[in-house]
Amino acid sequence: MKIVILSNETSDDYKEFINNNKNTLFYHQIKYKNLLKYILGCDENYILLYDDNKLCGVLPILLKDGKYGHILNSLPYYGSNGGIIAENNKYKASLINIYNDLSNEVGSAVYVENPFEQNDFIPKSNLQEERISQVTLLDKIEDIYDLDNCFTPSKRWDIKKAIKSKVRIFKNNSRIAQEFLYKTHKNHMQSIGMQWKSRGLFEYIFSNFIKGSDYDIFVGKINDKLISALLVLYFKNITEYYCPVVLNNYRSSQALSLTIYEAMKNSLEMKRKIWNWGASGDSQNSSVYKFKKKWLTIDKKYYYHILINNKQIFSSNKYSLEKNYNGFFVIPYSKLK
Known part of the structure; x- marks a missing residue:
């Protein structure tokens, strides 16, 4: 297996992969990534996992630097769903290990599960928040x-x-x-x-x-x-x-x-x-x-997995976090001291 970072050379592979995967969402598209980079002024680190020259899994990541170091989100901005998309559990396991390694190197890392994906592999975290996504199946009405x-x-x-x-x-x-x-x-x-x-x-x-x-x-x-x-x-x-x-x-x-x-x-x-x-x-x-x-919605539960490495974040405040990391999820405000 080989790890490659999304680039112009691999963009066609990425587009084909997310178009063919049944669980990908609007938020996984390259043009949505470009939108977030434009409005948030953040950096990207979209990880692509190849096996025998075939793209088998992706992990979208955006990062923002500020007062408390880099903040990693997959993905940021009003609950945009990110997380790993992969063909099977072997590739999911490889990508979750890569995510865990990257999350150890930042001030805070937040992994937003995709409610349409089977989330069997849980990233490293010290906080979790549950969310309820609601879906209407129009053809079943x-x-x-x-x-x-x-x-x-x-x-x-x-x-x-x-x-x-x-x-x-x-x-x-x-x-x-x-x-x-x-x-x-x-x-x-x-x-x-x-x-x-x-x-x-x-x-x-x-x-x-x-x-x-x-x-x-x-x-x-x-x-x-x-x-x-x-x-x-x-x-x-x-x-x-x-x-x-x-x-x-x-x-x-x-x-x-x-x-x-x-x-x-x-x-x-x-x-x-x-x-x-x-x-x-x-x-x-x-x-x-x-x-x-x-x-007539159906519920899909999913989680935010939050890893706080920089303990100074707990002593921060909402104003400082929004000023430094606008659009990024850093920590639940209820956890601030």
Whole structure:
């Protein structure tokens, strides 16, 4: 077996490998790596494992240097799933050993499991956090076009309410829709005291990814007023629910539910059968989890494996970590002293 670092010479092998593996996600793509490097200013170390000149496994890693040394994530930024993708357990074992060696050399290392992968090999860690990913199998929904039968009764009621409120949904990737999406997202996150995705992220996606193939924006309108929007990302047969927004004074219209519903039907028509909602924290009692559950989701538990080598990190604070390692997961804030 031979270890090679991803480069221009090996990029075609990497692309073919992740395209052919059933468990890879949007976040494993080279162009997503390039997006993260652009907005986070980080370094890459994507490890490729060859056996007899055939690519058999990959381990995506990004690193950021700062006050507490290098921080290693697989992968960073709002729960992007990373982790090892390999053809069999022999190759997984080899790559987990490589990961463990690398993780010993940094201030903090965080391995984010892929909920679609069988995670039998656990990396070295001294902290763990559980997450719940939720997925809707669109082709398993009983007649998704029948609003008297699909999804839960309360969700059908939400969708019907939006229709009665004269909300209309359109696929719209225009600059106006892009700006509405970003500004509404930022305003909402500010209002609840949470960090928002950067303008640079959205601009990079809209400039470097292909609309209709890599992403789409769906918008909701009443008359001619934009009131909701949803950015979805596409990879193979999976649609990623990435950025939903609705104007605060139109939340009761259930415009977002109708926007999601129309985006789901469009995905199914495009033969994208898996709707990946992403993580909903670690609690089935959260409002986010309950909202998604109404769409007949199935749960996929996975873990963050966190190795803190630089003990000074425990005495740090949220502001310092975000300043030095913006977009990277360093330590659960609940563990700070």
